[in-house]
C-alpha cells in the first residue's frame with residue numbers, strides 16, 4: 010500500500026532510513042514517498058482509461074510545491090478551493106484546462122483570477138454565486154465555464170465533519186433545484202454550461218454511495234438534455250477512503266468498474282478529484298519522544314509534534330497508526346501520545362497499546378500525507394515543520410522548517426509603541 014516499511018527492524022521511507030532523515034533535518038518532520046504518490050496517481054489514470062477523463066488532485070489534501078510538480082509532470086489536473094490554491098496549481102505547471110474550482114465562498118478577486126487563467130470550470134455552489142460569476146464575466150467580456158455542484162442527498166457513511174452530500178449540508182444546490190438553476194444559468198448570458206459536479210464526502214470506504222450519487226446525477230443529465238442543456242463534464246468529486254487502521258476501502262479500479270458501465274457509449278469527460286487516496290498513505294509524520302509521564306491507568310508519551318502540526322486526531326478524533334522508527338520487543342502499555350501544546354485536545358493518539366517508548370526515541374504517525382501539513386498552523390508560536398520527499402535512496406527537503414523570524418514575518422509595530 011505504501012513505501013514505508015521495516016528493514017532490519019528500522020523504518021525506511023523507500024530506501025532511506027527514517028532515522029537518517031531526522032538526523033539531518035530534525036523533528037518533527039513530514040516525509041513523502043515519490044514512488045507512492047506516482048503509483049496512486051497512475052492507479053487512477055489507468056483505472057479510468059476506458060473513458061475520457063481528467064484526474065484533478067484536490068490541493069487541500071497536500072499543496073507542497075514539489076508534490077504538485079510531481080503530479081503536474083505526470084499530467085495531473087487540480088481541484089482548487091481558493092485563489093491561493095489556484096496560484097500554487099498554476100505555479101506547479103498544472104494546465105488551466107485541467108483545473109476545476111470549488112468552494113462556497115469564492116470572492117470577486119478569486120473569480121477574476123480564475124477567469125483570466127481560463128480554467129476548465131467553476132463548480133458553482135449557489136445561485137447567488139452564479140449571478141456573481143455571470144456579472145464578473147460580463148464585465149470582462151468573457152463567458153465563464155460552469156458546472157453546478159449538486160447535492161444528491163446521499164449518505165456516504167463517514168465522519169459527519171467530512172460528509173458533504175446530505176440535504177442539510179452547506180455545500181452545493183439540492184438536486185431537486187438543479188434544473189431551475191441550470192435554466193437560470195442558460196438565461197444569464199455570460200455563463201457557458203459545461204458540466205455538473207458533486208462531492209459527497211471524504212474517507213468513503215464503500216463503492217455504493219458513489220454509484221447511487223452518479224445514478225442520480227445521470228438522471229439529471231438526461232433531464233437537462235430534454236431541456237436543451239448538454240453536459241460535457243461530469244465531476245464525481247473525490248472522497249475515496251484509505252486504510253488508516255483496518256479499513257479495506259475500494260481501489261480506484263473498483264470504482265471505475267462500478268462507474269464506467271453507467272457511462273457506456275457516452276463521450277462525457279469524467280472528472281475525479283481524489284485528495285486523500287493519492288496523498289494520505291504517501292506520507293508519514295515523524296516525531297520524537299520528549300518525556301514519559303506515568304498515570305495510574307496509562308502512560309502519557311509526550312512528543313515534540315502537536316496538534317498544530319497534525320490536526321486530524323484533535324479535529325476529527327482521527328486514527329493514525331503509530332509505529333516505532335526502531336522496532337523493539339518491549340512489552341506494550343496503554344498509552345496516550347500527546348503534544349506540547351497547551352490544550353487538553355492536543356493528542357496524536359489516544360488509548361493505544363504501544364510498545365513502551367524511551368526518551369529520545371522516534372515514532373512515526375502513518376498515513377499523514379493528506380490533511381497533514383496542509384492543515385498545520387503556528388499555534389503556540391510553533392514553527393511549521395519541514396517536509397521531505399524521498400525518491401529511491403535520495404531524499405530532499407521540499408520545505409524548510411520555519412525560522413523564529415518567520416513567526417514575525419509581515420508584522421509591524423505602530424509608531425506609538427516604539
Ligand SMILES: *Cc1c(COP(=O)(O)O)cnc(C)c1O
Nearest residue numbers: 067208211247248282283284285
Ligand atoms: C475535499 C474535497 C475533495 C477531496 O476529497 P478527498 O476525500 O481528499 O479525496 C474533492 N473535491 C472537493 C470539492 C472537496 O471539497
